[in-house]
Amino acid sequence: MKQKNIGIFSFFSGAGFLDLGFEHVQQYEILFVNEAHKPFMDIYQGTRALMQHKEPKYGYHLKDIARFIHSEEDQRFLALSVHEAKAIKDIVGFIGGPPCPDFSIAGKNKGHRGDNGKLSETYIDLIIKNMPDFFLFENVKGLYRTKKHREFFDYMKKKLTVSGYALTEKLINSIEYGVPQDRERIILVGFQKNYLEDNRIDILNFDWNHNVKYSAEEIFAMNWPTKSPFAENSATTMPNGIIKELTVQYWFDKNDVQNHPNSNKHFKPKAGLSKFQTIDEGDDKKKSYKRLHRWRYSPTAAYGNNEVHLHPYKARRLTAAEAMAIQSLPKNFILPNEITLTNMFKTIGNGVPYLASKGIAEAIDNFITGEDNEKIYSG
Numbered sequence: 001m002k003q004k005n006i007g008i009f010s011f012f013s014g015a016g017f018l019d020l021g022f023e024h025v026q027q028y029e030i031l032f033v034n035e036a037h038k039p040f041m042d043i044y045q046g047t048r049a050l051m052q053h054k055e056p057k058y059g060y061h062l063k064d065i066a067r068f069i070h071s072e073e074d075q076r077f078l079a080l081s082v083h084e085a086k087a088i089k090d091i092v093g094f095i096g097g098p099p100c101p102d103f104s105i106a107g108k109n110k111g112h113r114g115d116n117g118k119l120s121e122t123y124i125d126l127i128i129k130n131m132p133d134f135f136l137f138e139n140v141k142g143l144y145r146t147k148k149h150r151e152f153f154d155y156m157k158k159k160l161t162v163s164g165y166a167l168t169e170k171l172i173n174s175i176e177y178g179v180p181q182d183r184e185r186i187i188l189v190g191f192q193k194n195y196l197e198d199n200r201i202d203i204l205n206f207d208w209n210h211n212v213k214y215s216a217e218e219i220f221a222m223n224w225p226t227k228s229p230f231a232e233n234s235a236t237t238m239p240n241g242i243i244k245e246l247t248v249q250y251w252f253d254k255n256d257v258q259n260h261p262n263s264n265k266h267f268k269p270k271a272g273l274s275k276f277q278t279i280d281e282g283d284d285k286k287k288s289y290k291r292l293h294r295w296r297y298s299p300t301a302a303y304g305n306n307e308v309h310l311h312p313y314k315a316r317r318l319t320a321a322e323a324m325a326i327q328s329l330p331k332n333f334i335l336p337n338e339i340t341l342t343n344m345f346k347t348i349g350n351g352v353p354y355l356a357s358k359g360i361a362e363a364i365d366n367f368i369t370g371e372d373n374e375k376i377y378s379g
Contacts, residue, residue: 008030127160168208219243
């Protein structure tokens with residue numbers, strides 16, 4: 001099959017980490033961006049301006065996603081935009097990761113009845129109403145693994161199947177894509193059955209491992225360093241038998257975090273430094289005040305709800321530049337200075353790691369254009 005021009009409508013866009021992964025795969029173009037929180041939209045627009053990305057054809061939309069279902073004006077605009085996009089692109093997709101605290105074990109755990117949890121079904125209803133050729137849905141592993149949330153997840157999948165979508169899903173770990181972070185997320189991808197039949201593609205041939213670099217099982221079996229006494233501004237040698245590209249230190253160096261424009265953006269303690277000086281390097285098993293190890297990957301980047309991550313060998317919290325390196329973002333991804341620290345760290349923690357986003361985008365593109373799909377089409 002030849003390459004396709006793929007148009008993307010982005011929802012719950014945040015700072016756009018997921019979108020950036022798609023943007024950096026040649027066939028994709030972001031056509032539409034929706035985000036309800038103004039500071040996040042300001043970050044999205046500010047970073048894209050600095051990177052000189054073109055603006056989305058159908059604009060930036062700062063509003064609750066529910067308006068595209070309940071507001072006649074917004075509903076009509078989206079429907080017309082999708083219709084036009086299908087006329088000028090080979091294929092059109094929706095991508096988004098609805099807010100996840102209500103499905104997180106460490107979060108509110110209110111499920112689909114919570115204010116955030118309700119947005120997952122709103123997104124599914126929006127997909128069904130507008131029928132893009134494909135969609136991507138991303139959320140925390142709690143939606144997939146927790147029994148009461150899994151029932152809701154299965155209910156949403158049934159709605160999509162009845163509406164004409166063929167589905168494939170995987171609980172991914174971002175570390176497998178080269179992200180220096182142990183971060184599991186459920187990814188659900190669906191294609192219109194009519195599109196698959198017309199193009200002789202079988203959903204069973206979707207290759208989730210197309211761009212996976214490492215096996216999580218093999219990574220976690222390695223002899224990673226555990227803990228060592230905190231020594232401010234110390235230098236240590238990388239141990240043998242680990243993967244350098246998955247270490248915090250490798251990414252700090254790769255992104256030159258000390259000289260990054262966001263290198264001075266970090267929370268400063270209101271009290272003394274004693275707590276920052278007594279926690280061992282690598283002691284990251286606490287609920288809060290987790291100190292990273294320079295020669296190990298990071299736990300899930302979560303920088304809200306009193307969760308604090310400390311620099312491996314400095315008596316302070318992580319800077320925004322360091323947190324973005326842990327999210328595997330390119331060095332030229334720069335947050336606008338006027339954004340508050342709270343919004344900076346919230347959107348960094350919420351984002352889908354860049355390399356995982358890019359890997360998934362490439363897997364979808366490979367599925368759409370891969371010649372092997374024709375060979376095993378089951379009809």
